[in-house]
Amino acid sequence: MCKRLRSVRGMPRDTLTREQIVRTAVELLDAEGLEGLNMRALGQRLGSAATAVYWHVQNKDNLVLLATDHVWGELALPDLEAVGWRTAATAMATDLYAMFIRHPWLVQALAAHVLYGEGKARHDDHSFAVYEAAGFTGARADQAAAAVFTYVLGNAAGAAATASLTRRLTRDGAIAEEHFQAAMAEAQQIAMGYPHLRARLETPAATEYTAAADKAFEFGLHALLDGLEQQIAA
Amino acid sequence: MCKRLRSVRGMPRDTLTREQIVRTAVELLDAEGLEGLNMRALGQRLGSAATAVYWHVQNKDNLVLLATDHVWGELALPDLEAVGWRTAATAMATDLYAMFIRHPWLVQALAAHVLYGEGKARHDDHSFAVYEAAGFTGARADQAAAAVFTYVLGNAAGAAATASLTRRLTRDGAIAEEHFQAAMAEAQQIAMGYPHLRARLETPAATEYTAAADKAFEFGLHALLDGLEQQIAA
DNA sequence: CAACTTACTTGAACTAAGTACAAGTCGAGG
DNA sequence: CCTCGACTTGTACTTAGTTCAAGTAAGTTG
Numbered sequence: 324m325c326k327r328l329r330s331v332r333g334m335p336r337d338t339l340t341r342e343q344i345v346r347t348a349v350e351l352l353d354a355e356g357l358e359g360l361n362m363r364a365l366g367q368r369l370g371s372a373a374t375a376v377y378w379h380v381q382n383k384d385n386l387v388l389l390a391t392d393h394v395w396g397e398l399a400l401p402d403l404e405a406v407g408w409r410t411a412a413t414a415m416a417t418d419l420y421a422m423f424i425r426h427p428w429l430v431q432a433l434a435a436h437v438l439y440g441e442g443k444a445r446h447d448d449h450s451f452a453v454y455e456a457a458g459f460t461g462a463r464a465d466q467a468a469a470a471v472f473t474y475v476l477g478n479a480a481g482a483a484a485t486a487s488l489t490r491r492l493t494r495d496g497a498i499a500e501e502h503f504q505a506a507m508a509e510a511q512q513i514a515m516g517y518p519h520l521r522a523r524l525e526t527p528a529a530t531e532y533t534a535a536a537d538k539a540f541e542f543g544l545h546a547l548l549d550g551l552e553q554q555i556a557a
Numbered sequence: 558m559c560k561r562l563r564s565v566r567g568m569p570r571d572t573l574t575r576e577q578i579v580r581t582a583v584e585l586l587d588a589e590g591l592e593g594l595n596m597r598a599l600g601q602r603l604g605s606a607a608t609a610v611y612w613h614v615q616n617k618d619n620l621v622l623l624a625t626d627h628v629w630g631e632l633a634l635p636d637l638e639a640v641g642w643r644t645a646a647t648a649m650a651t652d653l654y655a656m657f658i659r660h661p662w663l664v665q666a667l668a669a670h671v672l673y674g675e676g677k678a679r680h681d682d683h684s685f686a687v688y689e690a691a692g693f694t695g696a697r698a699d700q701a702a703a704a705v706f707t708y709v710l711g712n713a714a715g716a717a718a719t720a721s722l723t724r725r726l727t728r729d730g731a732i733a734e735e736h737f738q739a740a741m742a743e744a745q746q747i748a749m750g751y752p753h754l755r756a757r758l759e760t761p762a763a764t765e766y767t768a769a770a771d772k773a774f775e776f777g778l779h780a781l782l783d784g785l786e787q788q789i790a791a
Numbered sequence: 792c793a794a795c796t797t798a799c800t801t802g803a804a805c806t807a808a809g810t811a812c813a814a815g816t817c818g819a820g821g
Numbered sequence: 822c823c824t825c826g827a828c829t830t831g832t833a834c835t836t837a838g839t840t841c842a843a844g845t846a847a848g849t850t851g
Contacts, residue, residue, distance in 0.1 A: 338798080338799060338800085339799080339800090357669075358669075361836085361837055361838080362837075362838065362839085363836090363837070363838095371800070371801085372800065372801050372802075373837095373838090373839095374800080374801070374802080374838095374839075374840085374841095375799080375800050375801070377838095377839070377840085378798085378799060378800075379799090382838075382839075383837095383838065383839090430668045430714070431665060431668045431669055433714055433715075433718060434664045434665045434668055434714040434717045434718055435591075435592075435665055435717070435718065435721055436718055436721065436722070437718045437719055437721075437722045438718075439740075439744040439747065440747065441747055444744075444747045444748055444750070444751055444754060445751065447751075447754060448751035448752065448753045448754050451753040451754065451757070452753050455753070461757075461760070461762065461765065461766075462762075462765050462766045462768075462769035463769070463776075465757070465766060465769060465770070465773070466769055466770075466772070466773045466776045466777065467776075467777075467780075469770070469773045469777065470708075470773065470776065470777025470780060470781070471777075472711070473708060473711030473712045473714070473715065473777065474704070474707060474708045474711055474777070474781070475711065476710075476711035476714050476715075477706070477707030477708055477709065477710035477711025477712070477713075477714070478707045478711070479711075480664070480667055480668040480707070480710050480711070480714065481667075481707065481710075483668045483669070484667060484668055484669065484670055484671045484672075485671055487669055487670065487671075488670070488671045506673075509673075510673040510678075513673065513674065513675055513678045514678055516678070517678055517679065517681075517682035518682065519682045519685040519686050519689070520678060520681060520682050520685065523685070523695075523699070526695070528695065528696075531695065531696050532695075532696045532699060534696075535696035535697070535699055535700055536699070536700075536703070538700070539699070539700045539703045539704065542697075542700045542701075542704065543700065543701075543703065543704025543705075543707065543708070543781070545784070545788075546701075546704060546781060546784030546785045546787070546788055547704070547708070547777070547780060547781045547784050548784065549783070549784035549787050549788070550779070550780030550781050550782070550783035550784030550785075550787070551780045551784075553780070553783050553784070553787070554779075554780055554783070572827080572828060572829085573828080573829090595807080595808055595809080596808070596809065596810080597807090597808070597809095605829070605830085606829060606830050606831075607808095607809090607810095607830095608809095608810075608811085608812095608829080608830070608831080609828075609829050609830070611809095611810070611811085612827085612828060612829075613828090616809075616810075617808095617809065617810090
């Protein structure tokens, strides 16, 4: 949207930078999702031709990779000495989850490409430290960290799917809303054919379930950390 | 690849069916991944024009959705009475994980779209039954089932990314191999800048870590189920 | 200061892929 | 035999990733 400032006399020309491109790409990704990111739109937002980006970045895949690693930097690393491993672990997982919610496209990116950069390394290192502090040694600490990470990632996948749906709904308006209602009705129809799902739909406390869904992340995280704690004791 | 048989005199014309299209789409997805699926290739594999598919299926998104629900049917539902909840839960999770490994594109599809169909409903229903049998009631059973499901899904995301990489490597040959080696070297470079990651790389038992990575899924699953078991007791 | 070089930008153009559409083909029923 | 409805096809439009040759602006050198 915002055109870059034209250079003032005597100043170096105001060119694009990789940093700026990546930041703008993240903005676009947040707003439009992974399939909403395209080079022409990015160019427009940068106030330059779409193809100008290619001087700074190999290709779109590479750009997504850079964007992915960029957002990793947003994560805070709790002070392990101050709070103890379990609090630190919970904080990191919750923080990570929040980041995935802020950037739902991330999950898709992670499922599509193996990626490793500065930001992820920084996070991994601290994560590893946390589970070592918990009492896991060597490869075991790795497994524990991986378990929590994948748990968070899996939770985020659901959220990403919902985010994509919501975006479509708000973008396409009434037509999409109708489709959505129809899909919901069909889903309900299907669910009624299975005893447990049916019971869930028919319980008077149906709202209890939607409330519980919001708490599902914390619940599972808690259970997982409990389980890990138990492994240490054994 | 295989052209459909031309009709024999007097027999009904041999036309495409939704079933056949979906099955072929799954084949293609397994072989080429989500981004490798395209309508022209699908048409070719079906022995028909790419656009013929559109008579049977709304659009590509819809096709992926159908494919997704189709593979859900592959899952076995363990007999809860016979084996007890924990064994059943482990079996279901492991089976689910194996399915994700067989169909790595599934994870990407799930992260991109909210989807609900017959196959998923069937699985959800049984899963719910398992956690009710474990002692969770109502929304709690839901949360427990969701926790395990998302854990498996998160694990699968990593596998999906690796699968995509492997496919690219085998497809693009030596050029990609070089890229890959370079990326690995860079990753190692980065890791050396962080104390714990560095220690991991420098330990003489480095192979222990790769071996542990394969067992990470079981390890985390075990911990998670332990944690859930503990919740019931409380 | 002019020529040159390097660093970037641009517009045009090629390609792949999703999909609409009009026209065709085939089997069945009247 | 005619025709209707089910299905298929080829053409073509569109969007999006990417390449490339040509352009332009700062800085550098003679």
